[in-house]
Amino acid sequence: MINDNxxxxxxxxxxxxxxxxxxxxxxxxxxxxxxxxxxxxxxYFKSDVSLSCLLKNDESGCTxxxxxxxxxxxxxxxxTGEESNFIKPTITCIDATGVEINPCRSSIFVVGVQCTDxxxxxxxxxxxxxxxxxxxxxxxxxxxxxxxxxxxIPQNNQIQFMRSGxxxxxxxxxxxPGYQRDKxxxxxxxxxxxxxxxxxxxxxxxxxxx
Numbered sequence: 001m002i003n004d005n006x007x008x009x010x011x012x013x014x015x016x017x018x019x020x021x022x023x024x025x026x027x028x029x030x031x032x033x034x035x036x037x038x039x040x041x042x043x044y045f046k047s048d049v050s051l052s053c054l055l056k057n058d059e060s061g062c063t064x065x066x067x068x069x070x071x072x073x074x075x076x077x078x079x080t081g082e083e084s085n086f087i088k089p090t091i092t093c094i095d096a097t098g099v100e101i102n103p104c105r106s107s108i109f110v111v112g113v114q115c116t117d118x119x120x121x122x123x124x125x126x127x128x129x130x131x132x133x134x135x136x137x138x139x140x141x142x143x144x145x146x147x148x149x150x151x152x153i154p155q156n157n158q159i160q161f162m163r164s165g166x167x168x169x170x171x172x173x174x175x176x177p178g179y180q181r182d183k184x185x186x187x188x189x190x191x192x193x194x195x196x197x198x199x200x201x202x203x204x205x206x207x208x209x210x
Contacts, residue, residue, distance in 0.1 A: 008081035062115035068107040089138035
């Protein structure tokens with residue numbers, strides 16, 4: 001889904017380029033579909049999403065695409081949808097307690113022991129230009145952990161689109177990830193490509209007494 005001029009529109013699949021070989025492909029992140037095991041899930045333009053799944057803790061799972069920093073470091077994001085201009089994301093790494101790891105480290109599989117410095121969580125903040133609406137900058141935060149050999153490698157991934165100059169915020173709405181019993185249904189009014197907290201309200205229905 002692209003506009004007539006070839007640029008992104010809401011719902012387009014975001015593309016990336018491999019900085020090593022120039023290969024262009026869909027931007028996908030691991031997510032669970034029909035089980036908790038990971039499958040590739042495409043990322044859509046201006047569609048926020050949270051994904052989670054489990055990777056097998058062996059050499060392939062530990063060092064594979066999206067489980068190791070050196071793989072993420074190859075990603076360049078198509079900024080316009082025309083596959084002609086690619087942006088190198090700014091990547092930061094932290095440990096499970098939030099302390100920065102600098103420089104970032106690639107994962108290492110220690111046979112019979114653990115997957116060292118595996119990526120267990122990633123947050124992609126994709127900032128769009130206020131004028132063109134296209135991708136201006138990308139920030140990625142990776143959480144690195146040591147995962148014992150008898151445990152699966154958790155994958156928790158979040159994509160959030162926002163306008164340049166805005167700080168990353170999360171507004172929890174009913175239905176994401178699921179409705180809670182006896183809690184009100186909430187509606188949001190879309191302003192441009194964002195929902196502001198001031199535009200969120202409880203859903204009300206008319207009754208015969210009103």
